[in-house]
Amino acid sequence: MSNAAQAAWDHASATPDRIALRGADHPWSYAKLRERVAAVAARLAEAGIAPGDRVLLIAPSVPEFAGAYYGILAAGAVAVTANTMSTRPELEYAGTDAGVKLVLGWHDVVPAPADAAAALGVHYWPLTDDLGDFPAGAPRDAPHATADDDNAVILYTSGTTGRPKGAQLTHGNLIACAEIFGEVLAFAPEDRFGTALPLFHVFGQAVVMGTTMHAGATLSLLERFGAEDLLDLLRRDRLTVMAGVPTMWNALLHAPVGETDAADFASLRLAASGGAAMPAEVMRAFEERFGCVILEGYGLSETAGAATFNGLGRERKPSCVGIALPRCEVAVRGDDGADVGEGDVGEVYIKGPVVMKGYWNRPEATGEVLQDGWLRTGDLGTKDADGDIRIVDRKKDLIIRGGYNVYPREVEEVLYEHPDIVEVAVIGVPDAHFGEEVAAVIALRPGAELDPPALRAWAKERLSAYKVPRLFQTLDALPKGPTGKILKRAIDPEEVRAASAGAARDAAAGATGVAP
Numbered sequence: 001m002s003n004a005a006q007a008a009w010d011h012a013s014a015t016p017d018r019i020a021l022r023g024a025d026h027p028w029s030y031a032k033l034r035e036r037v038a039a040v041a042a043r044l045a046e047a048g049i050a051p052g053d054r055v056l057l058i059a060p061s062v063p064e065f066a067g068a069y070y071g072i073l074a075a076g077a078v079a080v081t082a083n084t085m086s087t088r089p090e091l092e093y094a095g096t097d098a099g100v101k102l103v104l105g106w107h108d109v110v111p112a113p114a115d116a117a118a119a120l121g122v123h124y125w126p127l128t129d130d131l132g133d134f135p136a137g138a139p140r141d142a143p144h145a146t147a148d149d150d151n152a153v154i155l156y157t158s159g160t161t162g163r164p165k166g167a168q169l170t171h172g173n174l175i176a177c178a179e180i181f182g183e184v185l186a187f188a189p190e191d192r193f194g195t196a197l198p199l200f201h202v203f204g205q206a207v208v209m210g211t212t213m214h215a216g217a218t219l220s221l222l223e224r225f226g227a228e229d230l231l232d233l234l235r236r237d238r239l240t241v242m243a244g245v246p247t248m249w250n251a252l253l254h255a256p257v258g259e260t261d262a263a264d265f266a267s268l269r270l271a272a273s274g275g276a277a278m279p280a281e282v283m284r285a286f287e288e289r290f291g292c293v294i295l296e297g298y299g300l301s302e303t304a305g306a307a308t309f310n311g312l313g314r315e316r317k318p319s320c321v322g323i324a325l326p327r328c329e330v331a332v333r334g335d336d337g338a339d340v341g342e343g344d345v346g347e348v349y350i351k352g353p354v355v356m357k358g359y360w361n362r363p364e365a366t367g368e369v370l371q372d373g374w375l376r377t378g379d380l381g382t383k384d385a386d387g388d389i390r391i392v393d394r395k396k397d398l399i400i401r402g403g404y405n406v407y408p409r410e411v412e413e414v415l416y417e418h419p420d421i422v423e424v425a426v427i428g429v430p431d432a433h434f435g436e437e438v439a440a441v442i443a444l445r446p447g448a449e450l451d452p453p454a455l456r457a458w459a460k461e462r463l464s465a466y467k468v469p470r471l472f473q474t475l476d477a478l479p480k481g482p483t484g485k486i487l488k489r490a491i492d493p494e495e496v497r498a499a500s501a502g503a504a505r506d507a508a509a510g511a512t513g514v515a516p
Contacts, residue, residue: 003143004152004174004210005041005074008034011216018189020213021063022220022237025129028063030216033070039134040071041143047102047123051076051144054098054154056091058082058113059106059127061199061221066209067131068104069199073171076144078151080166081200083482084109091116094156098166098360148172154360155202155301166360167301169206176353177206177304178214180325184311185241185270191217192267194239196225196248198482202305203275208243210304225484227251231264238267245275246282247423247484249294253286254422254445265292270312272297274305276485277391277409279416280318296321298391302375304354308389319413323387328352331374332383345392348381349374380407397488399428399436404466406438408488411469414462415440418455420448423478425486429471429493439471439496443478450474452503473499 011018012034021028028036049055055072057079059065072079080098082091084106091112095103100122105113107126117124125133146152152171156164181187193212197204199221212219220237222229225248234242249271265271271294273283278296287293297309298321308330310322324330332346333339340346351374358366369376380392392407399406408426415424423443428436444450452472459468479490 002148002171002175003073003076003146004171004178005037005070005143007178007213007216008037008070008074009142011213015189015216018216019218021066022218023063024223028067033063033067035136036064036067036131036134037070037074038140039136040068040131041074041140043134044071044075044077044102049075049077049101051146052078052151053102054078054080054100056080056082056095056098056100056103056113056116057200058084058086058091058104058109059200060084060109060223061195061197061204062106062223063221064106064127064129064131065199066213066219068127069205069209070213071134072104073152074140074143076146076150078154080154080156081205082156083198083200085482086112088112088115088119092119093163094166095120095122097156097163098154146171148175149357151357153205157301165362165365168357168360169202169301169304170357173304173354173356174206174210175214176327177306178210180306180327180354181207181211181309182215183326184309185211185272186312187211187215187217187241189216191215191240192220192237193217193241193243194220194222194230194233194237195243196222196230196233197243197245197275201275201483202299202301203243203245203483205305207274207299207305225251227255231255234264234268240267241270241272242268243272243274245484246273246278247276247480247486249273249278249286250282250422253282253289262289262291265290268292270295272309274299275483277319277321279413281413281416298322298389299354300350300375300377302356302369302377303350303352304356306352306354307350317384317388317390320384320388320390322389324389325352325354328354330383330387330389332381332389342385343382345380345382347395348377348379348389348391350377351375397427399426399438401428401431401436401438401466402434406467411438411440411459411463411467414459415442415469417462418458420444423486425478425488425491426469427488427491427493427496429497437471438467438469439473439493439500440469441473441475441478441491441496443475450503452500471496471500472503 011030016031103117154166295310299305299307329351331349431437
């Protein structure tokens with residue numbers, strides 16, 4: 001029997017005064033964390049929340065999130081964590097699908113959580129500073145005893161096709177994730193982990209918070225990402241480990257000269273990137289400027305954020321996300337389910353103690369992705385002789401132009417080498433002749449202007465002709481999800497087509513002197 005909240009009890013007994021969490025205000029010791037977790041668990045039990053009941057939690061990356069989250073788990077209930085930017089209909093959908101019995105919402109997140117609770121016909125409890133509405137009651141000896149395969153969390157996937165599905169992560173999944181990353185990161189209680197990742201997402205929740213709490217180390221939290229704010233956090237708390245997604249590292253890289261330098265990163269022994277593919281050019285430029293090595297990993301909500309990692313002391317290979325984590329297996333298979341050859345592209349499969357139990361109330365969807373203990377990820381990748389995995393792209397993002405396969409990530413990697421490009425997303429746009437045309441949506445550095453013919457010529461020197469984008473759209477910034485991951489599904493192909501056609505007309509008019 002085990003419970004993912006047990007670490008709060010263990011560390012509060014062994015090192016009660018050690019700092020567990022740092023937010024914008026006063027730090028929380030492990031003793032305070034356990035006291036707050038126990039108070040939340042006690043009040044949930046008094047309100048009739050039974051083991052296995054689902055509780056919807058909406059809060060940003062603040063210490064109070066951890067107190068409420070582990071309080072839910074300590075009561076034996078199941079946390080359904082949601083994006084703080086979710087609308088009432090989105091929260092109502094997740095609440096209805098999961099059958100939640102209660103809604104907990106951060107006091108600054110209004111009015112969607114309270115409105116969703118009213119629509120669901122359940123109580124809404126606001127979460128205030130220090131969880132002051134949860135007075136300490138009788139001390140609790142330990143969290144509710146749970147089995148490894150008991151649900152701890154339900155995370156709703158982004159829903160790129162159809163309605164979002166709830167991935168069921170068990171106590172065993174969360175504990176395994178924390179143990180595995182504690183091992184590969186050589187994590188110690190003296191480490192100071194910092195992040196601006198949202199804790200309602202699997203990366204921040206299971207990998208970062210879970211690993212830190214399991215090890216009895218200190219976690220510094222930034223509620224909202226900003227490059228200068230993250231640097232302030234780094235300096236203030238002398239972080240030894242930091243985690244982020246590529247857009248965060250890219251933002252630091254493009255911070256104004258003079259605001260950041262290698263000295264800011266002197267305390268760091270490790271920077272970890274995940275959540276999306278890290279462009280090789282961004283990684284190279286970042287490490288050159290700051291002298292800080294970034295190690296890339298790969299995981300999904302369905303695997304508690306864990307699958308592969310480059311690891312310490314390994315030779316990193318360009319564009320690779322490392323080898324299978326301890327206790328995990330990673331295979332690359334063809335459409336027939338058989339392993340493909342070294343270097344050949346196939347679908348990535350994952351097996352191990354981090355793989356979810358299944359999708360909540362979705363037996364058919366579960367059966368489609370879970371087969372003999374293996375999870376079909378829907379990602380395309382390759383595997384070399386050393387076991388290093390390279391993620392080529394999402395299977396559904398593959399562009400087929402005139403019968404040729406175009407992997408958007410390959411094109412993006414090349415475009416990131418252009419000095420004027422800060423962000424880029426490559427997508428397929430329906431085309432009557434080729435089936436799909438290659439399009440690039442770009443954010444440029446300040447003062448730069450897009451010259452499509454010149455950019456095409458530049459790209460053609462580095463890519464096969466059929467991979468070179470023909471359509472372009474420029475935006476001030478690309479649409480992003482809660483972790484900072486670029487959201488291709490938020491890009492409208494028809495808007496890209498229209499923007500490209502408009503730019504072509506303007507260029508033609510300028511060349512002939514005729515007004516458009």
